[in-house]
Amino acid sequence: MSMSLADARYHLNRIIGLARRGLASLRTRGWRATLHRVGVHTRRQPPTEREPLYFPQPAAFAPFSVPSSAQPTASIVIPVYNHADHTLACLRALAAHPPVAACEILVIDDGSSDATVEWMPQITGLRYHVRPHNGGFIAACNDGLRLSRGEYVVLLNNDTIPQSGWLDALLDTFARTPQAGLVGSQLIYPDGRLQEAGGVVFNDGSCWSYGRFESAEDPRYSALRDADYCSGAAIALPRALFEQLGGFDSRYAPAYYEDTDLAFKVRAAGKRVLVQPASRVVHDEGTSNGTDTGSGVKAYQVRNQKVFAEVWQQTLQAQHPAPGAVPSPALLHARQRQILIIDENLPQPDRDSASLRQFNLIRMLLAEGAHVVFLPTRGEPASAASAALQALGVEVWHAPFLDGVGSWLRGNGSRFAVVMLVRHHVARECLPLLRQFAPQARTVFDTVDLHYLRERRGAELARDQRLLRSAERTRAAELEVMAATDVTLLVSAAEKEQLATDAPQVRVELISNLHEVAEVGPGWVQRHDLVFVGGFRHPPNLDAMQWFIGEVFPLIHAQRPDIRFHCIGADVPDSLQALAADQPGVTIHGYVPDVVPYMRQARIAVAPLRFGAGVKGKVNLSMAHGQPVVATTCAVEGMHLRHGLDVLVADGASAFAGAVLRLYDDAGLWQRLADNGQANITEHFSMEAARQAVQRVFFATPAGTVPIR
Structure with missing residues (x-):
């Protein structure tokens, strides 16, 4: 089959995007991590096969027993x-x-x-x-x-x-x-x-x-x-x-x-x-x-x-x-609203907050009667992540059944009312294909967070002019995608204000992190220690832990050596492991499949982020479980949180350590923050809080708030 112009543009944009992101990764992650990521992206994945079929061995009859119960389900x-x-x-x-x-x-x-x-x-x-x-x-x-x-x-x-x-x-x-x-x-x-x-x-x-x-x-x-x-x-x-x-x-x-x-x-x-x-x-x-x-x-x-x-x-x-x-x-789904989500990888809600938000958004779309299809551009094989979506009812495409994004859209693009593109580099690569093969679809650009804002703040913290120039290139790329799509999804009111200045013509909707409030857990007296949750492929998390473990926690440990710090998150670099090894009271757990026990047992969660953008899922996650948070100003940006009522906010090593020690020993303050934190999740970050925006973006008719092209 000959390659169309749209296919050629897709592959060209993808090559350019990979090159740009590779250079950015070299600047922020170093050559080892970058080489690893290049290998993951370019390695051809073999298909994953299900467990072989079981057949009992033929044998002459002999008595045996079968499962039985006097009170069967x-x-x-x-x-x-x-x-x-x-x-x-x-x-x-x-x-x-x-x-x-x-x-x-x-x-x-x-x-x-x-x-x-x-x-x-x-x-x-x-x-x-x-x-x-x-x-x-x-x-x-x-x-x-x-x-x-x-x-x-x-x-x-x-x-x-x-x-x-x-x-x-x-x-x-x-x-x-x-x-x-x-x-x-x-x-x-x-x-x-x-x-x-x-x-x-x-x-x-x-x-x-x-x-x-x-x-x-x-x-x-x-x-x-x-x-x-x-x-x-x-x-x-x-x-x-x-x-x-x-x-x-x-x-x-x-x-x-x-x-x-x-x-x-x-x-x-x-x-x-x-x-x-x-x-x-x-x-x-x-x-x-x-x-x-x-x-x-x-x-x-x-x-x-x-x-x-x-x-x-x-x-x-x-x-x-x-x-x-x-x-x-x-x-079979002609009577339903068919919605396509295109992202680089499948969501893994046990690993990062963006995945949890995406997973819960999919649940909302399904609950509203939509048929959701997920297309990962990497074409990865079937996995636990794809099985989790399929268990919800999502049509997930994977290797070896997904030959390519262009050929798949050529055969399927006409059936979708809405296509959501996740992250600017994915959107930029796929928009030419959508214009050709799904021109009827409303295009939704999910930023996850404003990448250029996060990169700019990281560059300013590092005082690195090269990173500043890279952030400006990201800004241009993101704004270009916003201008080319029908509606842009943001996760925080602060980012909405930023875009009102940077790109006032862009049509935006706010769909923030999506959480379910957990049932009330153990109280102050039953809890102990501190916890942080966040994956370390995300540069702000790595910087936060280098600062907290290296400068903040030693101040806490000097006054309260009984307090331990638990650091949870996938892809821990050797440099952080080495730093933690020299700090008594610090435990690096790495990836943990179920973080809920830490949300219910640790007395305080810390969010010592010094740069970033968007809404911080680690803060939401703790508050949803009734776990109070000590955070920096950056970590609570755009989250409707009030210092002393919902959260304690502190910047600088001494101030942050002091806030942790104050909250750790104040049962009344701890309970107030725990109760108000859960109320904040219900009001601003629950499924119900996002329902109207989800309706406007994904289900509105041409006469609705968000226009269809």
Whole structure:
């Protein structure tokens, strides 16, 4: 495929941007760190594969036990009619990987005449029920519903091999998605190809198994997603809801379309039907009834399509596409607001405040009904970060399925109403592509913070004219992007005032850091020590810790040697480790996967930043957990904080150390700052505080506050 002019401009801008950022990194980080970052950017990442599929080893029958509970959370109902070897393999898989959740397993025998009747009674923990006569799949499932005792009923075909974690992934979906009414597994063929990631129903009642024969790791099929239906081979729903809906409808007896009809009833009851790709189940499709729709039980599939289409005629005509089109994300999400986020990397909310803000913004967009797609320009492989977004329902593109930003936008750009570009160098690289492939989309530039303001302050602190000139180049680049996009997102009122002077023509909206206020933690008397949280690829954090550990903490330690200081953050340089090694009372923890214990146990958080821009997530994070903060003037800029009421503000080593010691021993002051800090988060940095701005930026119509180009 020939390269377009827009593609060429993208690659040119990317090369220029990488060169500029490399030079800036050399000035601020040194050659070792810069060489490392260049290596990360240029290294071709191999694709990450999921855990290999599990299959029990074939062996002659011998008695064994399966998970069981007298008070189950989930009742796994397995309807069977002969095919004892398949049932045995399914049960062995369940025994090999018992779920965390308490469960019971019911085998409902619909009149088997093979080894089923001999083997099943010998399996310890299994509830084995023999029906008086053969009635078909629907009758057997409804019997299982009546016999079940769990909060959730999980229907599982006997020709399946559930993979490790499959049940817990289904049940977790109900816990994390309050409106979930029915959740289905990702069904996989024994050879590893995808059989179904939920089903699509057309307006004539015909169905399409979404993703059939594709890779099970393809981004189109790897995220939590609303589906028209999920195959009854592996589905879960609350038992109370299943009973309320009357179980499977007997008009579809003996089988076929009963699961589709159930999904439509769940939606009609106001609940969501979801497919959960984290729940993987191998399904040997066609074992029970074959695949020939011209004869046998399978022939009911043709008959029942007509029954189903008649029952749901109005819904089908009003909400479902006509047959013929191959289902794609563009088609399946056509009724939703589709929003694309382009950033260099995926957010890692456990590592930096910008990622946490982005992650929570995505949660807000999803809660408002949008379909969110994330495109990382680095094209990194699947990872824990991509899995976290997919668990929310975000369509995340990654290697090897993402060939390139330009080619991806060529095929997908037309489906988006809004595109958010994160950081000025990413925006500058991608804007030519968006003008060509997504001209209809509103472009949103998320600054994260004003980079040029942060760089300028760092240069002034260092008294470095080269850094000042670099900051001016960054300023020109950022303002150029702002002028070329529809709206610019800022994180602080102070930055909004700065732009009113530097670029008054730019259309801006304020969406600051987004936090949830934590429940009240331990009080003053139960807490001890000091803590700082911040990643060290961010130059202001490194400077802050060099100053605090080298000049401030020794003053604190001299008066109170019992107070320890805990420094938390990824990518700690050797120079900081060496500095801390010479200072008694200092512990460098590096990256910590869960900082909440430190937010709840440390008495005071410190934010000794001497330069920077934007809103400081470390301050927000502590206040959200009711942990008072001592900070510099720079660290609280634009955060609506009052000295002595919400925070203690001090500049200079002696003043900062004095403020820490004062707060450490004053229980009344400590409690006032703790209470007011949480109130500040609720008023200025909560999801609710940002809701109106999010509506204006991402959901306004052309007549709204923010214009669409």
